[in-house]
Amino acid sequence: MNSPDSSTAPAHFIRTRIAREVAEGLHDRVVTRFPPEPNGYLHIGHAKSIVLNFAMADEFNGYTNLRFDDTNPAREEQRFIDSIKTDVAWLGYRWKNECYASDYFEILYGYALHLIDRELAYVDEQDADTIREQRGTLTEPGSNSPYRTRSASENRKLFEGMRAGEFPDGAMVLRARIDMAAPNINLRDPVLYRIRREHHHRTGDDWCIYPSYDFAHGQSDAIEHITHSLCTLEFEDHRPLYDWLIEHLPVPSRPVQIEFSRLNMDFTVMSKRRLTRLVDEDYVAGWDDPRMPTLAGLRRRGFTPESIRAFCTEIGVTKSESVIPFGVLERNLRDDLNVRAPRRMAVLKPLKVVLTNFPAGETEWVSVANHPQDPSRGSRDVPITREIFIEQDDFMEEAPKKFFRLKPGGEVRLRNAFIIRCDEMVRNNEGEIIELRCSFDETSRSGLPGAERKVKGTIHWVSAEHAITAEVRLYDRLFKVPHPGGDKAADFVDHLNPESLEILQDARIEPGLENAAADDFYQFERLGYFVPDPDFSRARPVFNRAVTLRDTWARLEAQLASGRS
RNA sequence: UGGGACGUCGCCAAGUUGGUUAAGGCACGGGGUUUUGAUCCCCGCAUUCGCAGGUUCGAGUCCUGCCGUCCCAGCCA
Numbered sequence: 001m002n003s004p005d006s007s008t009a010p011a012h013f014i015r016t017r018i019a020r021e022v023a024e025g026l027h028d029r030v031v032t033r034f035p036p037e038p039n040g041y042l043h044i045g046h047a048k049s050i051v052l053n054f055a056m057a058d059e060f061n062g063y064t065n066l067r068f069d070d071t072n073p074a075r076e077e078q079r080f081i082d083s084i085k086t087d088v089a090w091l092g093y094r095w096k097n098e099c100y101a102s103d104y105f106e107i108l109y110g111y112a113l114h115l116i117d118r119e120l121a122y123v124d125e126q127d128a129d130t131i132r133e134q135r136g137t138l139t140e141p142g143s144n145s146p147y148r149t150r151s152a153s154e155n156r157k158l159f160e161g162m163r164a165g166e167f168p169d170g171a172m173v174l175r176a177r178i179d180m181a182a183p184n185i186n187l188r189d190p191v192l193y194r195i196r197r198e199h200h201h202r203t204g205d206d207w208c209i210y211p212s213y214d215f216a217h218g219q220s221d222a223i224e225h226i227t228h229s230l231c232t233l234e235f236e237d238h239r240p241l242y243d244w245l246i247e248h249l250p251v252p253s254r255p256v257q258i259e260f261s262r263l264n265m266d267f268t269v270m271s272k273r274r275l276t277r278l279v280d281e282d283y284v285a286g287w288d289d290p291r292m293p294t295l296a297g298l299r300r301r302g303f304t305p306e307s308i309r310a311f312c313t314e315i316g317v318t319k320s321e322s323v324i325p326f327g328v329l330e331r332n333l334r335d336d337l338n339v340r341a342p343r344r345m346a347v348l349k350p351l352k353v354v355l356t357n358f359p360a361g362e363t364e365w366v367s368v369a370n371h372p373q374d375p376s377r378g379s380r381d382v383p384i385t386r387e388i389f390i391e392q393d394d395f396m397e398e399a400p401k402k403f404f405r406l407k408p409g410g411e412v413r414l415r416n417a418f419i420i421r422c423d424e425m426v427r428n429n430e431g432e433i434i435e436l437r438c439s440f441d442e443t444s445r446s447g448l449p450g451a452e453r454k455v456k457g458t459i460h461w462v463s464a465e466h467a468i469t470a471e472v473r474l475y476d477r478l479f480k481v482p483h484p485g486g487d488k489a490a491d492f493v494d495h496l497n498p499e500s501l502e503i504l505q506d507a508r509i510e511p512g513l514e515n516a517a518a519d520d521f522y523q524f525e526r527l528g529y530f531v532p533d534p535d536f537s538r539a540r541p542v543f544n545r546a547v548t549l550r551d552t553w554a555r556l557e558a559q560l561a562s563g564r565s
Numbered sequence: 566u567g568g569g570a571c572g573u574c575g576c577c578a579a580g581u582u583g584g585u586u587a588a589g590g591c592a593c594g595g596g597g598u599u600u601u602g603a604u605c606c607c608c609g610c611a612u613u614c615g616c617a618g619g620u621u622c623g624a625g626u627c628c629u630g631c632c633g634u635c636c637c638a639g640c641c642a
Contacts, residue, residue, distance in 0.1 A: 010578080010579070010589075010590090011579065011580095012578090012579090035642095036642095037641085037642055039641095039642085069642065071641095071642080072641060072642075074641090075641080075642095124640095127640090128639085128640055131640075132638075132639085132640095135638055136567095136638070137567085137638055138567055138568075138637075138638060139566065139567045139568095140567080140638095141567085142638090169640090170640065172640095173640050175640095182568085183567050183568040183569090184567090184568055184569070184637080185567090185568080185637060185638050186568095186637075188638085191639085191640050193640085194640035195640080196640080210640095212639090212640075212641085212642090213641070213642045214642095216642095217642085233569095233570070233571090233635080233636065234635095234636055234637080234642095235636095235642090236569055236570060236636075236637090237568075237569055237570090237636070237637050238637090239569090240569095259570085261570095261571085261635095266576095272642090314577080314578095314590070314591080315577060315578085316577065316578055316579090316590095318571090318577090318578075319570070319571065320570095320571050320572070320577095320578095320635095321570095321571070321572095321634080321635060321636095322576080322577060322578090323576080323577095324576075324577065325576060325577090325591085325592085327576095327591090327592085328576080328577080328590095328591065328592095331591075331592095334603090334604095338603080338604060339604095343601080372599090372600090372601075372603095372604080373604065373605080402602090404602065405602090413600055414600090415600060415601065416600070417600090419600095446600070451600075454600095455600090456602090457600095457602075458599095458600045458601065458602090459601090460601075523601085523603085525601045525603085526601045526602085526603070527601090528603095549601075549602095549603050549604090550602095550603060550604090551602080551603085552602050552603085553602045554602090556602080
């Protein structure tokens with residue numbers, strides 16, 4: 001098994017079709033491929049394709065190849081190959097073979113000769129503009145190139161010359177001879193090879209001609225004995241060409257192409273072109289910026305491979321275009337981490353509280369469960385002292401009726417400790433509250449009978465003396481609007497959310513958290529799930545908030561606010 | 566005014582050869598448990614399948630005609 005999450009997955013048209021084919025004995029195993037072009041980082045949309053491809057092969061006794069579609073050396077780079085391999089592996093998948101379309105250049109060249117010899121391809125010496133004009137339009141047929149009827153021997157000589165470097169870039173192309181009047185524009189003598197003197201990241205300067213996607217992809221599938229070539233909807237129109245080439249070439253197998261709709265999510269962009277721009281123009285800190293929908297970004301943000309796989313399974317596979325709310329991805333992370341993440345306490349925006357009846361200089365250790373739903377995960381002792389920090393948001397001077405946290409004269413429970421009452425507020429010269437003076441109820445300590453006493457709210461806290469100062473980075477959606485790419489009138493970067501990143505320099509975390517390891521994750525109780533950033537060090541802990549907890553109060557508060565106005 | 570595809574609850578999405586009460590998840594609403602306003606647990610949530618006709622004892626599933634949305638005119642993938 002090369003992919004996790006063995007199948008309990010729901011039916012979708014591809015799985016149903018393959019299952020039928022297998023039942024009919026058409027295949028004894030299913031072989032798929034994940035075929036990225038190494039010109040950028042993988043994003044969550046690719047994850048959908050990866051999960052699908054590996055799942056189909058895995059469920060039907062086969063395997064998946066990782067194949068780099070590297071037929072355009074002008075934009076492909078080794079560093080992208082590296083990142084893609086890292087990301088696929090991180091997602092939890094093991095490909096059978098690491099393949100490159102460029103490994104097949106010699107075979108592909110032979111296939112081109114095969115077409116030429118059968119008068120199914122010809123060398124066209126017209127320039128790109130002329131070819132475009134002759135292609136016709138969506139509603140008008142194209143017209144034939146004057147070079148279309150050249151002899152096979154002349155075409156062969158020219159094509160060999162192309163390979164030998166006898167002609168300058170752009171001087172001529174090899175075209176399939178199909179039908180310039182075809183209603184499907186892809187069949188109007190598509191370009192199969194072009195001359196391009198570009199250094200290729202793998203083949204170096206061995207070639208100055210490169211096959212087009214259409215000529216390379218299907219044949220690569222066939223060479224690898226791929227049974228099902230799964231791709232996105234925009235290639236639907238290419239399928240007749242895909243099939244035409246397979247039919248007319250002496251390929252070792254006959255793969256079929258099946259298309260499904262690509263993943264769209266709101267409040268983000270998914271096209272490589274746009275993601276590249278965000279990086280190149282420094283709108284984000286890099287491909288792995290935690291606000292990016294890239295796998296590298298999601299990983300740094302704190303997403304687990306499990307949550308991403310679950311998400312990809314949950315959204316299904318169809319041919320209808322859909323937009324998935326970003327919150328669905330986030331909920332999958334919560335669902336995963338809720339079960340797995342150990343709980344800790346941390347205060348993001350500290351407000352000092354002095355427990356007036358707690359002896360100065362003393363430290364009391366309270367036992368705290370690492371996971372309230374899972375006693376087997378044990379507990380730890382957390383120090384509490386006369387001075388503590390609580391969350392600024394957990395105190396309101398003038399609180400609405402439904403505010404269950406601390407307010408003047410009110411009581412609240414300190415999680416895992418005892419009940420306190422707010423007796424007094426201390427203000428600075430500006431009148432801002434900078435400290436609370438509270439008294440605690442000794443009899444309400446956790447474990448004592450008095451702990452049964454009910455108060456409405458429970459808040460988290462850290463000992464001022466023991467807590468460790470940390471940086472915490474909070475992330476919000478990258479864009480302000482649901483469909484930043486859908487605005488024809490504006491540049492998508494105009495819709496960037498200026499508040500997508502908030503850095504808190506003065507958070508206080510429970511002692512022990514400074515020893516967090518790179519791949520740890522925690523629930524900071526009542527706040528959300530947090531992971532150490534790569535910038536993390538013992539001396540300067542840095543945590544990323546991967547996702548907040550579901551926050552019913554925030555929703556209520558928003559309703560109250562809007563209802564009041 | 567070419568070709569290809571899609572249109573089932575706010576968002577996804579199941580729906581065998583037409584057979585009759587239109588899965589499920591998310592979101593949402595209500596209730597319960599709770600020292601995380603979290604989690605968890607109950608309950609509710611499409612007389613209706615883009616629209617209009619038609620065939621049929623019976624249609625989301627078949628036919629016809631509309632409407633809407635997406636993709637295609639790179640020597641990109």
